[in-house]
Amino acid sequence: MSVASSIGERLRRTSMLNGLPREVAVLSTVAFFVALGFGIVAPAIPLFAKSFGVTVFQASAVISVFAFFRLISATPAGLLVNRFGERRVLATGLAIVAVSSAFAGMASDYTHLLVLRGIGGLGSAMFTVSAMALLLRVVEPEQRGRASAAYQGGFLLGGIAGPAVGGLVLGVSIRAPFFVYSATLTAATIVTITMLATSKLRDVPQAAGTSQSSHDDVGSLRTALGNRAYLTALVINLGNGFASFGLRSALIPLFVVEALALGRQWTGYGLLVSAVVQGLLLLPAGRMADHRGRKPALIIGTAATTIGFVVLALTNSLALFLVTMAILGLGAAFLASAPAAVVGDMTGGKRGGPIVSTYQMMSDVGAVAAPLIAGAIVDKTGSFSVGFLVGAVVLGVGFLMSLIIPETLKLAQSKPTNDAEELVHSVDGPGIDPDESPVHVL
Numbered sequence: 016m017s018v019a020s021s022i023g024e025r026l027r028r029t030s031m032l033n034g035l036p037r038e039v040a041v042l043s044t045v046a047f048f049v050a051l052g053f054g055i056v057a058p059a060i061p062l063f064a065k066s067f068g069v070t071v072f073q074a075s076a077v078i079s080v081f082a083f084f085r086l087i088s089a090t091p092a093g094l095l096v097n098r099f100g101e102r103r104v105l106a107t108g109l110a111i112v113a114v115s116s117a118f119a120g121m122a123s124d125y126t127h128l129l130v131l132r133g134i135g136g137l138g139s140a141m142f143t144v145s146a147m148a149l150l151l152r153v154v155e156p157e158q159r160g161r162a163s164a165a166y167q168g169g170f171l172l173g174g175i176a177g178p179a180v181g182g183l184v185l186g187v188s189i190r191a192p193f194f195v196y197s198a199t200l201t202a203a204t205i206v207t208i209t210m211l212a213t214s215k216l217r218d219v220p221q222a223a224g225t226s227q228s229s230h231d232d233v234g235s236l237r238t239a240l241g242n243r244a245y246l247t248a249l250v251i252n253l254g255n256g257f258a259s260f261g262l263r264s265a266l267i268p269l270f271v272v273e274a275l276a277l278g279r280q281w282t283g284y285g286l287l288v289s290a291v292v293q294g295l296l297l298l299p300a301g302r303m304a305d306h307r308g309r310k311p312a313l314i315i316g317t318a319a320t321t322i323g324f325v326v327l328a329l330t331n332s333l334a335l336f337l338v339t340m341a342i343l344g345l346g347a348a349f350l351a352s353a354p355a356a357v358v359g360d361m362t363g364g365k366r367g368g369p370i371v372s373t374y375q376m377m378s379d380v381g382a383v384a385a386p387l388i389a390g391a392i393v394d395k396t397g398s399f400s401v402g403f404l405v406g407a408v409v410l411g412v413g414f415l416m417s418l419i420i421p422e423t424l425k426l427a428q429s430k431p432t433n434d435a436e437e438l439v440h441s442v443d444g445p446g447i448d449p450d451e452s453p454v455h456v457l
Contacts (some may be wrong), residue, residue, distance in 0.1 A: 034158075035161065036153045036158075038153040038211060041210045042166055042169070043165050043166050044169060045105075045146065045203045045207060047169040047170070048206070049109075049173065049200065050171075050172070050173025050177060051174075051180070052173075052195065052200055053173075053174075053196065054173060054176065054180070054181055055178075055181035055184055055192050056195070057178070058182070058185060059181070059185050059192040061074045061077065062185075063122075063128065063189050063193075064077045066189060068125075069125050073125065077132050079383070080136065081132045081133065082379060082383050083136065084134070084136030085139050085143070085379050086376060086379040086383060088137045088140035088141070089140045089144060089372045089373070089379065090369065090372055090376065091140075092104065092108070092140045092141045092143075092368070093148075093368035095368070096148050096371070097369065098368075101148050101149035101152065102145075102149065102207065102211050104144070104145040105141070105145040105149060105207050106204055106207045108138045108142035108143075109138065109142050109200050109203050109204040110204050111135070111137060112138035112139055112200050113197045113201045113203075115132070116193050116197040117193065120194045120197070121190070140372075140375075147166075147358075148362075149211070150162055150163065151359035151362060152362075156360060157305050157306075157424070159304070160300075160302070160303070160305040160309070160352040161302055162301075163356055164300055164301030164304075164351055165301070168294065168297050171290060171293060174290070178283075235369065235370060236373060240373075242361065243416075243420050244309075244360070245374075247313070247357070247413065247416040247417055247420045248355075249374060249377045250412055250416055251416075252378045252381075253377040253380060253381045254317070254320075255347075255354075255410075255413075256379060256382040257409045258410050260378065260381065261383070261384065262324070262386075262389050262403065264382075265385060265386035265390060266389050266393065266402050267282060267285070269393075269399070270399045270403075273399075275330070275336060277333060277336075285336055285337060285340040286340065288337050288341050289341065289344035289347065290344065292340075292341045293344040294348075295348075296344070296345055296348035296349075299348075300316070300348040301351075301352040303349075304353045304356050305424070308424045309424050310420060310421075312349045312353035313350075313420075314418060316346050316347075316349030317346070317350070317410055317411075317413045318414055319346030320410045321346075321410040321411045322342060322346075323339055323340075323346055324343075324410060325404065325407045327343075328399075328400040328403040328404045329400070356424070357423050358370065358371060389402040392405060
C-alpha cells in the first residue's frame with residue numbers, strides 16, 4: 016500500500032498533474048496497476064487455454080468473451096454508477112476482476128477458464144465506466160482535457176511495462192501471470208478504497224422528495240444523443256476502437272510479417288514507437304483541449320489517425336511503417352483527452368453514468384467488430400490495404416463531424432459547472448438533467 020501511495024504522490028508532482036485534484040493522480044495510479052497486470056496476463060491467456068487441448072478458435076474465444084461481456088455490461092454499469100456512486104462501483108469492479116483472475120489461474124478445465132474470463136469482463140466494464148465518470152466529476156471544465164490525458168498516461172505506462180514483466184512471469188509458470196494480475200488489481204482496489212473515500216465530488220444537492228430512477232437515467236441519455244457534440248464524441252470513440260485498437264491488434268502483426276516480410280519483433284518496435292510518441296504528446300494535447308478548445312484537439316486527433324491509416328495502406332517499407340506508427344501515436348495522444356473532455360462538458364460535472372458508459376461502449380463495439388470485418392475483407396480481397404482503408408473511412412467520419420460541432424469548452428466555462436442542462440441546451444437543444452443523489456463514501 017505504501018508503494019501505491021508513493022507512486023500516486025510522485026505522479027501528482029509531475030508537470031502533467033500539477034494543479035489537478037489529488038484524485039486524478041490516484042486514478043492514474045489505478046490505471047497503471049490495471050494496465051500493468053493486463054499486460055502481464057494477456058500473452059498467457061491463449062497459451063493457457065490451449066493447454067487444455069482446445070482449438071485455436073476456442074483459445075481465441077477466451078479473449079473474445081472478456082471483450083463481449085465488457086460490451087454488454089457497459090450500460091448496466093452506467094446505471095449502477097448513478098444508483099450507488101462512482102467509488103463503490105469502481106472498487107467492486109476491480110475486486111471482481113481480481114478475484115475472477117485468481118480463480119482463472121486455478122482453472123481445471125477450459126469451460127472454467129471461459130466463464131471466469133467472462134465474469135472478469137463484467138468487472139472490467141464497471142471499473143472503466145466508473146473511473147471515467149469519477150474523473151470527470153472531480154475536475155473543473157478547464158482541467159478535463161489534461162486530466163483525461165493523465166489518466167490515459169497511466170494506462171500507457173502500465174501497458175508498456177506489462178509485457179516486459181509478463182515475459183519473465185510466464186517463464187516461471189503458465190498460471191503465474193493470472194495471480195500477478197490479481198495482485199495488481201488488488202493493489203488498485205486498495206488504493207481506490209483508501210485514497211478516494213473522502214473525495215469531494217462536484218455535484219448539485221438533490222431536491223427534497225426526489226429519487227434517482229432508471230427512467231431518468233435513460234431520459235438523460237436520450238437527450239444527450241440529440242446533441243451534436245456528444246454524437247461526435249461517440250463516433251470518434253467508435254472509430255478509435257475500430258481502427259486504433261481493433262485493426263491495429265488484428266491486422267498490423269500479420270501485415271508486418273506477410274506484406275512487409277519483416278520479423279515479428281518489428282510489430283513490437285512499431286507499437287513502441289507509437290506509444291513513445293503518444294506519451295510525449297499527451298500533456299501538450301491535454302493542454303490544447305483545455306486552453307484552445309476541444310474542437311481543435313478533436314480535429315488534429317481524427318485527422319492524424321485518418322491520415323495514418325491511409326499511409327499505412329500505402330506502406331511498403333520498414334521506414335514508412337515506423338513513420339506511420341508515429342503518426343498514429345500523435346493522433347492517439349489527442350484522442351486520449353479531447354473526446355472524454357466533451358463528454359465531461361455534457362454531464363457538467365454531474366453524475367452521468369449512462370452518458371459515460373455509452374461513450375465507453377462505443378470503443379468496445381469498434382474493437383470487437385474490427386477484427387471480424389477486417390479479417391473477412393482481407394480474406395476476400397487478399398489485401399491488407401483495403402482493411403486499413405476501411406479503418407480510415409470510419410475515422411474520417413469522425414473527422415468530418417468534428418469540423419462542424421460547436422466548441423463545448425467555452426460553453427462549459429460560461430455556465431455554472433453543476434448545471435448540465437443549461438450547457439446542453441446552449442449547445443444543441445433540450446438539456447441533460449440527470450437526477451443527483453447524495454455523495455456516497457466507500
